[in-house]
Amino acid sequence: MITKNLQDAFNEQINKELYSEYLYLSMATWFDAENLPGFASFFKIQVQEERFHAMKIYDFVNERGGRVILEKINKPQINFKSALAIFEMAYKHEQFISKSINELMDVSIEENDHATKSFLNWFIDEQVEEEASMDAIVGKLKMLGGNGHGLLMIDNELGTRVFTPPTN
Ligand code: FEO
Numbered sequence: 001m002i003t004k005n006l007q008d009a010f011n012e013q014i015n016k017e018l019y020s021e022y023l024y025l026s027m028a029t030w031f032d033a034e035n036l037p038g039f040a041s042f043f044k045i046q047v048q049e050e051r052f053h054a055m056k057i058y059d060f061v062n063e064r065g066g067r068v069i070l071e072k073i074n075k076p077q078i079n080f081k082s083a084l085a086i087f088e089m090a091y092k093h094e095q096f097i098s099k100s101i102n103e104l105m106d107v108s109i110e111e112n113d114h115a116t117k118s119f120l121n122w123f124i125d126e127q128v129e130e131e132a133s134m135d136a137i138v139g140k141l142k143m144l145g146g147n148g149h150g151l152l153m154i155d156n157e158l159g160t161r162v163f164t165p166p167t168n
Contacts, residue, residue: 003111007066009104014054014061015071016100021050023093026076027086036151038159039083046090048163049130053123060119083151084141091134098127126166 002010028043061068080086101123108116137154144150 001065002061002113002116006104006107006111006113006116007061009107010057010061010066011069011071013100013104014057014068015073016097017050017054017057018070018073019076020093020097021047021054022073023076024050024090026078027080027090029078030080030086031083036083036155038155038157042158042161045161045163052165053126056122064115083154084138087134087138087141091131091138094127094130094134098124098131101127 024043024046028040028047031037031040031043058068077089080089101120105117105120105124108120137158140154141151144154
């Protein structure tokens, strides 16, 4: 059984994951409007990843005898300056999520809750990937420096991304 303290913190994390889903969907809409379907597809897959994260926590809270409570999801930003501005924002957002997961880990250590620590290890590893994937694209976009042909090449490359639900 998780404590009320951890239950509240997990419910906040579910909200952050659902907000991430919404933010990335908003980024996808911008790319679709800009006729960059590969970038849009990348973010639509990211949307599925975020829903997976939210549901993984949802299931854990239930398994540990807690109660999932859904709160309002904030409205995401709609307009963006450029592809680079979007990926810089996504990278910063993933750093914020990593910090939030680390704080959850701090609480589970304080409470000596080993099952929660074990569960959160998956998210700590996942966040390394989440940050790295956004940062790698920031790097590529910076190298281009506004080159339209290069942007289309990255669009083609990102369009090949597929969603593979993690097995554990
Ligand atoms: Fe759920 Fe992108 O972290």
